[in-house]
Amino acid sequence: MKQLLGAVREYAWGSRTAIADLLGRPVPTPHPEAELWLGAHPGDPSSVIDSGGKTSLLDVLAADPEGQLGATTAARWGNRLPFLLKVLAADEPLSMQAHPSALQAAEGHAREERAGIPREAPNRNYPDPTAKPELLCALTEFHALAGFRDPHRTVELLRAVSTPKLAGYVDLLAGEPNSDGLRALFTTWITLPQPALDSLLPELLDVCVTHVREHGEFELECRTVLELGERYPGDAGVLAALLLNRLVLRPNEAIYLPAGNLHAYLDGTAVEILANSDNTLRGGLTPKHVDVPELLRVLDFACGDMPILTGEPDEQKHLLTYPTDAPEFELSRIEWADGESDPVRLAADGAQILLCLDGAVELDGPASMSMRRGEAVWLAASDPDVVVRPSGEHTKIFRATAGSEFPAHDTL
Incomplete structure (x- = not known):
């Protein structure tokens, strides 16, 4: 001892x-x-x-x-x-x-x-x-993002903050609201070319600002997206945050x-x-090395609370x-x-x-x-x-x- x-x-x-x-x-x-x-x-x-x-x-x-x-x-x-x-x-x-x-x-x-x-x-x-x-x-x-949210609930969130450029992605998950649909949407977002991200994210952030001002149902999730978007502009992780459980421990x-x-x-x-x-x-959400193929190899797309x-x-x-x-x-x-x-x-x-x-x-x-x-x-x-x-x-x-x-x- x-x-x-x-x-x-x-x-x-x-x-x-x-x-x-x-x-x-x-x-x-x-x-x-x-x-x-x-x-x-x-x-x-x-x-x-x-x-x-x-x-x-x-x-x-x-x-x-x-x-x-x-x-x-x-x-x-x-x-x-x-x-x-x-x-x-x-x-x-x-x-x-x-x-x-x-x-x-x-x-x-x-x-x-x-x-x-x-x-x-x-x-x-x-x-x-x-x-x-x-x-x-x-x-x-303690605030954290952890694990993929139930996809039905995520579809509700995405529809609440939908923009013209986001609408097609909402439909992608709504058509297959399960682990396979989450894998497809996450893979699509994490591999988007930078010009596509630079076009999509400002629209999303504008809608999140409005949702927060109106104290919408997903105010906490939208505040998180805004905070991450400010710290990591143009980062695909800001989109991915929409798919994860937002926790307050x-x-x-x-x-x-x-x-x-x-x-x-x-x-x-x-x-x-x-x-x-x-x-x-x-x-x-980092300037460090991101290996997308290897990340996708290890990710578990099981979903729920x-x-x-x-x-x-x-x-x-x-x-x-x-x-x-x-x-x-x-x-x-x-x-x-x-x-x-x-x-x-x-x-x-x-x-x-x-x-x-x-x-x-x-x-x-x-x-x-x-x-x-x-x-x-x-x-x-x-x-x-x-x-x-x-x-x-x-x-x-x-x-x-x-x-x-x-x-x-x-x-x-």
Whole structure:
């Protein structure tokens, strides 16, 4: 049981306040801070803190993989921590993207290796051979686009904002309001020549302005299109946003993004847990590389409402788990209201990362340590069970572990 020091990542879409405030640093920061990484990602591993100073978690795992990860996890994931825990703070939209399955990632990685594409090349889609499912849990109100909306509802939206140039595309989906119709319309839009986009989008934006002014039924969706159109003029992702569920998550609500789910995070602060992978296929809203044929190869056009997870209660009071089919990770939330002090016992059944978001806790094992807001702790598989006790004020921590069941999605 040791303190874990995360790595702060600066990206242009990040916040100048959220992560710094969590870590107790002055705000605003000189540059946007987008993510706090807690894990053993080779690009920016966390550090374990003990009496000897700081040691990279990568080095800690390499020195004792079975003791740190547990024999089962070490064997399943090649002595590698399979998950990465993040705090994500978005003040601007991220790119529209999807991630491959394990089989797609392995095939794509092998193909690009044979082609000799450098792993750091901007046109590299598969820098590693692993899947990248994600789960995002809101800490503040969090806005996102995720998953294809029911096509019947999308037809209603498109008719509400229809223009002469858009009408034919509305008819395309209305004639086949299912996954095949969504695939056809999305493929058409994402491959439109730039002159066609430059002609179509201004009309759409004008109609969206009117819809917002009149407080129409799809006001939120139209506001999103206008915001994206302003930030990414002439981008096909602005059209694609019309096809996706527009979500507003409340604190503690979560969404699970399996392989092939097209999504874009828009605004807010959240905890995110994901497989320890960099494989991303972008579909727009970005100046980065967009590989349309490869994106279409991995996209899942299943449609309907995006399930919202709130956490399933455990036998222990205060412990809730967000279930998914991802073998790489599992996220749990432990929360106490003011005045509550019931302890929670965390079994030593594998590597764990604990992150305190509110209040403070005492961790009791053979040794004891405290964890306050913004602090994290690494629990090795070889550590004994730990009893967590809150300070008495409102307290919330998140617990990240490897998935409890595997294999779940396709494997090699």
